[in-house]
Amino acid sequence: MQQGNRVIITVLGHDRVGIIAAIAEILSSHNINILDISQTILQGFFTMVMVVDIGNSTVGPGELRDVLTAKGQEMELAVTVQHEDIFRFMHRI
Numbered sequence: 001m002q003q004g005n006r007v008i009i010t011v012l013g014h015d016r017v018g019i020i021a022a023i024a025e026i027l028s029s030h031n032i033n034i035l036d037i038s039q040t041i042l043q044g045f046f047t048m049v050m051v052v053d054i055g056n057s058t059v060g061p062g063e064l065r066d067v068l069t070a071k072g073q074e075m076e077l078a079v080t081v082q083h084e085d086i087f088r089f090m091h092r093i
Contacts, residue, residue, distance in 0.1 A: 005055035006035065006084040009068065013077035015046040022075060023050070026067055030058045046077075051084075 011023060020039065027034060032052050039048035054061065065081035072079030 005053050007052050007054050007061055007064070008080075008082045008084060009048075009050040009052060010080045011046070011048040011050075011072065011077055013046055013072075013075070015041050015044055016075070019046055019075065019077065020048065022071055023048075023068065023079075026071060027052060030064065030067075032057045032064070 009023070011019065013019070020037075024034065027050075032054055033056070034050055034052050036051040037048065038050075039046070041047075054064065057064065059067070061081065061083055068079045068081055071077075
């Protein structure tokens, strides 16, 4: 995997069945590999952070953001998609 092909996806919302499956299905359908995933339930709220590799993706980061945002709205979830470089810049000390 080349540097610069990673994207950070965050998902927040009320816990319900099928959240991980819905997001993973979109990623799989666009040939995006999940490199790391962390999810938990905090007092009924679902939280998930994924690091994915878009190096072989059939869509660019902007289109991926649009597709995942639409799915998030459909499922009443807040979904964010950030390129790793932007994420690192925003969260540096």
